[in-house]
Amino acid sequence: MSRHVIRPFEEADLPAAAGLLAERHQEHRKRHPLLPADYEDDRLALVEVTAAWESEGASGAVMVEGGELTGYVLAAPKPSSVWGPNIWIEAAGHAVREPEHIRDLYGAAAARWVDDGRTAHYVLVPDDPELIDAWFRLAFGSQHAHAVRPVPDTPIPAPRDLVVRRAARGDIPVLAELDLALPRHQALSPVFSAGELPTFEEALADWEESIDDQDYATFVAEYNGQVIGSSVGCSLDKSSSHNGLAKPDNAGFLGFAAVLPPARGLGAGRALGEAVLQWSAETGYTSVVTDWRVTNLLSSRAWPRLGFRQTFHRLHRLIGY
Ligand SMILES: CC(C)(COP(=O)(O)OP(=O)(O)OC[C@H]1O[C@@H](n2cnc3c(N)ncnc32)[C@H](O)[C@@H]1OP(=O)(O)O)[C@@H](O)C(=O)NCCC(=O)NCCS
Known part of the structure; x- marks a missing residue:
């Protein structure tokens, strides 16, 4: 009883x-x-x-x-x-x-x-x-992962075959293209995210306005002289989705990363993620946080390989069927 x-x-x-x-x-x-x-x-x-x-x-x-x-x-x-x-x-x-x-x-x-x-x-x-x-x-299922790792304690060796550098104004068109690459990927199966897809012009205008914003560290990866990917690091304070108990103190944030579809799997995602890890260490953060849709077959495999460990699971249930 x-x-x-x-x-x-x-x-x-x-x-x-x-x-x-x-x-x-x-x-x-x-x-x-x-x-x-x-x-x-x-x-x-x-x-x-x-x-x-x-x-x-x-x-x-x-x-x-x-x-x-x-x-x-x-x-x-x-x-x-x-x-x-x-x-x-x-x-x-x-x-x-x-x-x-x-x-x-x-x-x-x-x-x-x-x-x-x-x-x-x-x-x-x-x-x-x-x-x-x-x-x-x-009847809940796993939708999203929140994860953290310590900053690296020694410098990460530069990748072979790739150049990773800070983004410059001349990169704005490819940065705008890469901004669309993430929501385009997440709109596909098996993510089926309902996130909004900006137009290329909107992404371009955003970058024109924000490229010099010192609160964000933007990196690009070049392969054979062409930019194929980007990543953005910032303070975790800039993120609205990590709060309270799920927000490590003094943390950097891997807030964005994308590689153009034909160049995925070459190691650029790792190199771009590591650039944010290194920047976080140099900035004085203790840890780095990121998050991903668990149905994103690319990021859900890439970020754990970079040492991120899941802390919270966002579970989801849709009632009615
Ligand atoms: C996620 C993304 C940025 C990763 O970039 P990438 O260049 O494809 O990734 P890399 O080639 O550097 O691989 C990263 C790691 O994931 C591993 N990995 C990739 N596919 C894998 C698979 N199917 N199974 C296991 N591990 C896999 C790689 O082996 C590598 O680890 P390693 O260096 O220890 O070998 C890229 O795939 C992308 O743009 N995806 C679409 C947008 C997106 O999801 N962005 C992230 C939002 S959270």
Whole structure:
């Protein structure tokens, strides 16, 4: 017989939920010490759970056992139409003592989400096999990877056959072409991403405006004198998709990389990624973060080879079929 009670999340649940989140994060940091230490502290975890609770349209559920809160889930919609009629459970939006219990919590909370017409569900889950397994048995699947690695401690040797250098104004047309190469690739099977595809003219105008922006380090790779790929490094602070518990302190960000289709597989992706790793080390960052669609057969193979280790899985479920 079940001894737990499940009821809607209330404001008074915030401190206990923060305690559970801090516990989860302590375990997570044993595997990934580059994740931010701050949120091992209940008071800082509280800031994150409070932000999740105060997000517009937030709702969720808690589990209480013998008067103690032992699990919670909290979600809110994102306004962007890219995600469909969505509800998002962010990194701070769930924690459970017993992984299996996330299924009861989701079961209670999701009824309202689906009644409200929110049928595209997203959740950011630490790479804890038991937790991932419990979410998988709620019909979620893996969509996106968040990953980190330390900066290299010694200079990376220059690649053979390729020249990697900082981009210059004269590279703008090929940089614009490369900007389209990523969304074009991700629109194809098996990614089928709904991301917007800018026009070549829009990409060109963007580069005309941003090429001298010192906050971004843009690299190009040349093969036989032709630019075949580019990458962009910046501070992780510039990224809107790595926040709170999923945002390592003092991190650089491999924010973009693409190689023109005929030149893929020659080692340019590695060389361009390594240029950002090297730049991050020289800039004084401790680690480098990147992310990828797990259905992208190219980046999902290239970035782990460069030493990136997955920290969080974004899982996705589309209700209705
Ligand atoms: C992702 C991308 C930038 C990688 O560039 P690339 O030039 O094709 O990659 P490389 O040839 O340098 O290969 C990188 C690593 O992945 C490995 N790799 C590539 N394909 C692989 C496969 N099928 N299985 C296993 N490893 C594979 C390579 O062996 C290499 O590792 P190594 O140097 O240790 O041998 C490029 O494929 C691309 O532009 N893809 C489309 C746009 C995109 O996905 N951008 C990234 C967005 S997150």
